[in-house]
Amino acid sequence: MNKIALITGITGQDGAYLSELLIKKGYIVHGIKRRSSLLNTNRIDHLYKDPNQFDRNLVLHYGDMTDSINLTRIISKIQPDEIYNLAAQSHVKVSFDTPEYTANVNGLGTLRILESIRLLKLTNKTRIYQASTSELYGLAQETPQKETTPFYPRSPYAASKLYAYWITINYREAYNMFACNGILFNHESPFRGETFVTRKITQALSRIVLGIQNELYMGNLSSKRDWGHAKDYVQAMYLILQQDKPDDYVIATGIATTIRDFILKTFKKIGINLLFKGKGINETGMIIDLDEDIFITKVGELYLDIIRKKIGLDVIKINSTYFRPTEVELLLGDATKAYNKLLWKPHYTLDMLIDDMITKDLEETKRYIKTRHTKQY
Numbered sequence: 001m002n003k004i005a006l007i008t009g010i011t012g013q014d015g016a017y018l019s020e021l022l023i024k025k026g027y028i029v030h031g032i033k034r035r036s037s038l039l040n041t042n043r044i045d046h047l048y049k050d051p052n053q054f055d056r057n058l059v060l061h062y063g064d065m066t067d068s069i070n071l072t073r074i075i076s077k078i079q080p081d082e083i084y085n086l087a088a089q090s091h092v093k094v095s096f097d098t099p100e101y102t103a104n105v106n107g108l109g110t111l112r113i114l115e116s117i118r119l120l121k122l123t124n125k126t127r128i129y130q131a132s133t134s135e136l137y138g139l140a141q142e143t144p145q146k147e148t149t150p151f152y153p154r155s156p157y158a159a160s161k162l163y164a165y166w167i168t169i170n171y172r173e174a175y176n177m178f179a180c181n182g183i184l185f186n187h188e189s190p191f192r193g194e195t196f197v198t199r200k201i202t203q204a205l206s207r208i209v210l211g212i213q214n215e216l217y218m219g220n221l222s223s224k225r226d227w228g229h230a231k232d233y234v235q236a237m238y239l240i241l242q243q244d245k246p247d248d249y250v251i252a253t254g255i256a257t258t259i260r261d262f263i264l265k266t267f268k269k270i271g272i273n274l275l276f277k278g279k280g281i282n283e284t285g286m287i288i289d290l291d292e293d294i295f296i297t298k299v300g301e302l303y304l305d306i307i308r309k310k311i312g313l314d315v316i317k318i319n320s321t322y323f324r325p326t327e328v329e330l331l332l333g334d335a336t337k338a339y340n341k342l343l344w345k346p347h348y349t350l351d352m353l354i355d356d357m358i359t360k361d362l363e364e365t366k367r368y369i370k371t372r373h374t375k376q377y
């Protein structure tokens with residue numbers, strides 16, 4: 001018998017990689033997709049099966065984390081062995097603009113899933129993974145952060161995830177459910193949403209060197225994040241639900257990098273050297289020189305003239321729009337527990353992650369260049 005998994009947030013970055021992983025492991029994967037005016041299944045199109053086809057291993061259901069009845073009906077119908085609750089309004093900056101919605105989806109949404117399992121008497125059958133986050137550490141009380149580090153959320157997003165974290169533990173203790181938190185540090189990929197900082201940078205780099213964007217406007221360049229690759233992190237989600245006992249785990253690489261260094265590294269990958277000067281809102285990043293051999297190999301000789309003309313120009317600027325009312329300055333994880341108990345270790349280094357993201361963004365930008373998408377978000 002194939003195991004049955006339900007993934008909320010299947011159309012997101014992690015949902016896509018996790019679906020791929022579980023299908024490879026022989027699962028029948030069900031996913032909840034909210035209705036939108038466009039299809040929005042780009043990240044899982046390669047896995048999608050026609051609903052008229054018999055024997056599907058990927059099945060999508062319309063649903064929404066704000067709709068308890070819908071969630072209960074789907075869970076009742078498919079009787080999942082495992083639920084991965086990944087759906088969220090996951091953007092920290094946006095959560096300051098939509099705090100109530102964020103709390104509803106991320107906080108109450110988690111409660112709705114747990115309560116459905118309880119009402120449907122699936123507590124002994126269904127294991128649940130809750131997508132908790134390093135944002136819980138916020139104004140970090142110790143560094144590196146591990147499972148025992150006290151939380152100090154710094155945004156409506158983090159506060160909503162704090163509720164979800166504790167309600168997951170409460171249902172585990174109250175109803176003996178196999179309910180676990182993965183406290184995942186930032187993880188990125190070519191599938192990362194375009195408004196998160198790493199993808200914003202790799203996408204802008206592609207557009208700048210291919211001549212359809214002049215400048216990249218950024219927020220706080222000094223914050224530090226512990227970035228891994230989403231492909232590695234969905235492995236950890238799976239492992240967390242395969243243990244004998246339910247528990248909570250930090251998943252991280254143990255290396256933190258500033259946003260500024262991420263930008264420097266990213267540009268350097270294709271032969272461009274930047275120099276940052278100035279402070280705060282006046283800080284800029286200027287192209288100071290170019291390794292033409294690297295550039296030709298990575299981007300192509302065709303685009304050499306475009307980039308030569310940009311030497312000496314400021315391509316990185318600051319716009320306070322991207323500052324947050326309260327910032328999380330430093331996230332650095334200690335995943336020793338996961339290394340020891342799950343035998344999980346990340347395969348991707350930051351360099352490999354950046355390579356993967358730049359390669360895909362250059363390809364994508366070249367493909368779409370005729371449409372002249374020059375918006376910044």
Ligand code: NAP
Nearest residue numbers: 009011012013014064065086087088090131133184186187
């Ligand atoms: P993501 O790309 O933003 O995906 C979020 C998913 O949730 C999307 O499928 C989205 O649907 C769905 N969603 C949002 N609101 C919904 C609603 N009301 N009802 C149903 N579905 C809804 O996020 P991700 O990076 O894959 O992250 C997955 C989870 O891990 C999230 O809970 C996030 O908070 C958490 N997390 C992420 C990281 C990270 O670094 N990536 C780290 C720690 C924790 P649409 O496609 O329609 O928008």
Ligand code: GDD
Nearest residue numbers: 090092133134135185186195196197198218219220223322
């Ligand atoms: N998005 C964005 N855009 N962030 C910027 C920018 C910008 O232009 N300029 C600087 N930053 C800084 C932010 O202020 C923050 O300190 C850092 O870059 C990372 O921002 P994001 O990539 O938006 O991610 P995040 O750390 O706030 O949240 C992500 O990781 C969490 C795990 O720690 C999200 O995926 C959350 O859902 C996740 O829980």
